[in-house]
Amino acid sequence: MQKMNIFYLFYLASTPFSGYNKKQKLTDSEVSGMGRNATLKDVAEKVGLSVASVSLVLNQKPNRISLESQERIFAAAEQLGYKPKFRQPRRPLQKPITLGLILPEISNSFFADIVQGVDDCIRHHGAQFMLATNGESAQRDAEQIRQFVSAGISALLIAPSYNCHPSVFEGVPFPVIQVDRQSPSLPFSSIRLNNKKGGYLATRHLIELGRRHIICITGPNWLLSSQEREEGFRWAMNEAGISVTPDMILEGDYQTESGYRLAPQLLSKGASAVFCENDMMALGVYRYFREHGINVGSDISLVGFDDISFCEFMETPLTTVRQSGYDIGNEACKRAFLEIEHPDLPKQTIYFEPELIIRKSSEKYGGAQV
16 A cells, blocks of 8 residues: 655634725724724724734734734734723733644554544644654654654654654654654653553454464564564463464554455465454455455454454454554643643653454354364
8 A cells, every 4th residue: 555645734723814805904194093092993904804813812812813913913903002991911922832743644544543533632722733644764754853843843743663763853842742652762751552452352352262273463573563462462372371383473564455465374374263463454354255255253253453443344343452543642632732731741651451342253163172
């Protein structure tokens, strides 16, 4: 699947509209010559913004007007001699909060769920965010981080690529939160899943069905999440007294194509059950089995990981380990706001607990253990 190089800017605030007629725009002398006090409408006409926007700024109410526009409004009010009914000391203007978010891709619905979680959190705080993808490239990580620094973001949420070097974060003037991943070399907070327990739950379920020859399709070996899910697989197998041999571990890449490509090996190795470390690879396996007349659930059990949206709508709904990308994204966003407000807060790793969702792809097996 071709990676997408995307750089989006999401403005979650309405752009003030220009509710005025240029032919009626007043000059300072025209207002003073009218023999009356300047009004909000006069100020709005002078700066070319709506009366509502000008009112919010001059009355120092919460708003999403740019700093430049706020300065123009205050300057115009002073020039025109506008006097509000209830004068109050002018508070310093605050820069709008903008978060940066870097993910490997957004074609995978798990990462799309992370975006939605961040988006809802951002809206709640009346802020905005910028989204970029790295395609698992350290070079693109560095490029996107430089762009975010230039854009003046307030905090960065990132799922760093495998070989993302700590040096790219040197001197960044904002908090950094690792999302769904954790690199031991990066001294930042992390919001992620208890992946080892998720791998254990999936494998123990297959063992309890009477399956013994279980093959695990991992993600890329360099990913910590993949390593941890394999650890959970081995934990459950060892607990059941089942030896894990090298031919019971196949490396995929978290993409649908790798599951489809590895599926023939599952049959040649005589697998009675398959644990795929994400749902995308499970979908590839499922597709191959269906094309070759193999009944998923009865002939062979199949379990995925993530519980992305399509799992329950497959012809044979997929058993999977649920992790909420939405919750992870939302919590990462909340953590970013917390560290913006409290820069000296100790860094923290927050784990979400997985949940096994049993569906028809892993029905109870009634025969001898296989």
